[in-house]
Amino acid sequence: xxxxxxxxxxxxxxxxxxxxxxxxxxxxxxxxxxxxxxxxxxxxxxxxxxxxxxxxxxxxxxxxxxxxxxxxxxxxxxxxxxxxxxxxxxxxxxxxxxxxxxxxxxxxxxxxxxxxxxxxxxxxxxxxxxxxxxxxxxxxxxxxxxxxxxxxxxxxxxxxxxxxxxxxxxxxxxxxxxxxxxxxxxxxxxxxxxxxxxxxxxxxxxxxxxxxxxxxxxxxxxxxxxxxxxxxxxxxxxxxxxxxxxxxxxxxxxxxxxxxxxxxxxxxxxxxxxxxxxxxxxxxxxxxxxxxxxxxxxxxxxxxxxxxxxxxxxxxxxxxxxxxx
Amino acid sequence: xxxxxxxxxxxxxxxxxxxxxxxxxxxxxxxxxxxxxxxxxxxxxxxxxxxxxxxxxxxxxxxxxxxxxxxxxxxxxxxxxxxxxxxxxxxxxxxxxxxxxxxxxxxxxxxxxxxxxxxxxxxxxxxxxxxxxxxxxxxxxxxxxxxxxxxxxxxxxxxxxxxxxxxxxxxxxxxxxxxxxxxxxxxxxxxxxxxxxxxxxxxxxxxxxxxxxxxxxxxxxxxxxxxxxxxxxxxxxxxxxxxxxxxxxxxxx
Numbered sequence: 001x002x003x004x005x006x007x008x009x010x011x012x013x014x015x016x017x018x019x020x021x022x023x024x025x026x027x028x029x030x031x032x033x034x035x036x037x038x039x040x041x042x043x044x045x046x047x048x049x050x051x052x053x054x055x056x057x058x059x060x061x062x063x064x065x066x067x068x069x070x071x072x073x074x075x076x077x078x079x080x081x082x083x084x085x086x087x088x089x090x091x092x093x094x095x096x097x098x099x100x101x102x103x104x105x106x107x108x109x110x111x112x113x114x115x116x117x118x119x120x121x122x123x124x125x126x127x128x129x130x131x132x133x134x135x136x137x138x139x140x141x142x143x144x145x146x147x148x149x150x151x152x153x154x155x156x157x158x159x160x161x162x163x164x165x166x167x168x169x170x171x172x173x174x175x176x177x178x179x180x181x182x183x184x185x186x187x188x189x190x191x192x193x194x195x196x197x198x199x200x201x202x203x204x205x206x207x208x209x210x211x212x213x214x215x216x217x218x219x220x221x222x223x224x225x226x227x228x229x230x231x232x233x234x235x236x237x238x239x240x241x242x243x244x245x246x247x248x249x250x251x252x253x254x255x256x257x258x259x260x261x262x263x264x265x266x267x268x269x270x271x272x273x274x275x276x277x278x279x280x281x282x283x284x285x286x287x288x289x290x291x292x293x294x295x296x297x298x299x300x301x302x303x304x305x306x307x308x309x310x311x312x313x314x315x316x317x318x319x320x321x322x323x324x325x
Numbered sequence: 326x327x328x329x330x331x332x333x334x335x336x337x338x339x340x341x342x343x344x345x346x347x348x349x350x351x352x353x354x355x356x357x358x359x360x361x362x363x364x365x366x367x368x369x370x371x372x373x374x375x376x377x378x379x380x381x382x383x384x385x386x387x388x389x390x391x392x393x394x395x396x397x398x399x400x401x402x403x404x405x406x407x408x409x410x411x412x413x414x415x416x417x418x419x420x421x422x423x424x425x426x427x428x429x430x431x432x433x434x435x436x437x438x439x440x441x442x443x444x445x446x447x448x449x450x451x452x453x454x455x456x457x458x459x460x461x462x463x464x465x466x467x468x469x470x471x472x473x474x475x476x477x478x479x480x481x482x483x484x485x486x487x488x489x490x491x492x493x494x495x496x497x498x499x500x501x502x503x504x505x506x507x508x509x510x511x512x513x514x515x516x517x518x519x520x521x522x523x524x525x526x527x528x529x530x531x532x533x534x535x536x537x538x539x540x541x542x543x544x545x546x547x548x549x550x551x552x553x554x555x556x557x558x559x560x561x562x563x564x565x566x567x568x569x570x571x572x573x574x575x576x577x578x
Contacts, residue, residue: 190417190419190421191421191423191424193380193383193417193421194415194417194421194423194483194486195423195433196380196383196410197378197380197410197413197415197417197487198410198411198415198433198434198437198486198487198490199407199408199409199410199411199434199437199438199490200407200433200437201407201437204437208425208433208436208437209423209424209425212424212425213423213424
């Protein structure tokens with residue numbers, strides 16, 4: 001009797017362990033596939049929501065090349081995102097002007113010029129910087145930078161490209177620092193030794209050997225920073241001034257960093273909550289066609305395309321460098 | 326070979342942390358000629374070379390006592406370590422092509438020294454590549470990356486680079502361990518040609534290489550100089566030291 005019970009227990013245990021093995025394998029597979037599923041899922045959803053707009057009234061010229069964005073106007077409804085593109089572009093450029101020198105400089109300093117203890121301390125600081133929530137950055141832009149810029153430059157309003165550019169630049173810098181530092185530390189010691197033996201000074205070593213050897217990693221770092229800047233929403237919503245405006249003119253100076261702009265991401269964040277879908281809202285009050293709602297998803301597709309282009313470019317450049325190397 | 330002394334080493338001791346590498350050695354390395362250093366692993370050969378151009382200072386925890394004098398000047402007292410290193414060419418065991426073009430690899434040191442003139446640079450690059458017996462193989466691909474060359478070519482590129490700043494002293498640390506015998510022979514020919522113009526210090530694991538090339542040979546063991554003498558003497562049947570005899574005969578242990 002006892003023996004039979006023991007045997008049954010053993011069989012049960014064997015079945016259980018076989019099951020758990022299979023479950024774990026299945027779970028791991030699921031995790032691996034989920035990344036692909038999520039990307040396609042997001043793309044599908046964005047596309048589905050925006051597709052009626054694309055099908056019915058989308059027109060390349062009036063969408064991409066017009067700066068008139070009046071999605072809620074009753075008499076003159078316009079969906080032109082040129083100003084929003086210009087806003088995203090100008091904030092990104094300004095942010096990179098801040099983040100690239102800052103980020104690469106910090107990475108070079110961390111990996112080449114400072115002692116071990118300083119490096120550890122600084123790295124923790126950089127990680128803390130990366131952990132600051134974007135709404136806090138937006139708050140800094142709104143409450144700290146805003147009056148500062150007004151006082152220093154005499155601009156009528158401190159919520160502008162400069163403000164958002166600095167804020168987003170400081171947000172992207174930690175990413176650039178950590179990836180660029182990894183890239184620099186991956187440069188073989190033998191390169192450094194060889195250059196030292198040739199009598200290179202510290203700076204000649206960095207400039208002529210270390211940076212060229214790490215360039216594909218540095219480029220990847222910069223492009224990830226660009227991606228972060230393009231996608232940033234909350235901070236730019238608070239720091240740009242959120243006004244539809246193109247900060248460029250044909251006559252010099254061409255670029256006006258002290259003017260307010262609005263970005264693609266901020267537009268989606270600010271307007272999506274108020275743009276009704278077809279099947280929501282008490283019947284009759286809202287416009288029958290949810291064009292505004294759909295157009296925001298088309299903006300989302302445009303953002304998708306921009307970030308996709310950036311990462312493909314990065315990939316191609318990095319591969320190009322590899323092939324030459 | 327009674328030349329004037331180029332490098333004087335006096336009471337040089339180096340330790341890495343608690344591990345001693347050199348025990349107060351003293352040596353005179355004469356100007357012009359090949360000074361071969363042989364010895365088993367961990368005998369301090371590479372450390373000795375690193376002291377000459379002070380790259381020993383990059384080793385973690387290295388402590389150095391004693392003097393290395395080049396032309397009578399103690400290198401550890403010399404204020405400008407970069408100027409010192411520019412007088413010395415250094416070739417490492419494994420070829421290190423910097424991630425630059427063949428041309429830029431060789432032009433690296435002259436450019437650092439401030440040479441900008443394109444034609445002068447061209448001349449330096451061609452001369453050094455010819456000296457390193459590499460010119461014929463790479464003259465059509467000067468702009469391709471140095472790291473694309475074969476191992477033996479890269480090692481000759483490294484030698485060309487070490488020659489590019491016209492060093493007074495050329496140090497080679499087991500330069501042939503990663504290259505084939507034919508290339509090794511070609512480089513050895515190059516060294517024989519160069520020795521009339523510069524002081525060559527050759528650290529080697531190949532006893533026969535020291536025998537072929539060295540004017541003087543020094544046998545290091547456990548961080549101490551066992552014997553320094555004319556190469557013919559070291560490899561003779563009566564070197565005057567049992568350890569040397571055993572090591573050169575390969576019955577050391």
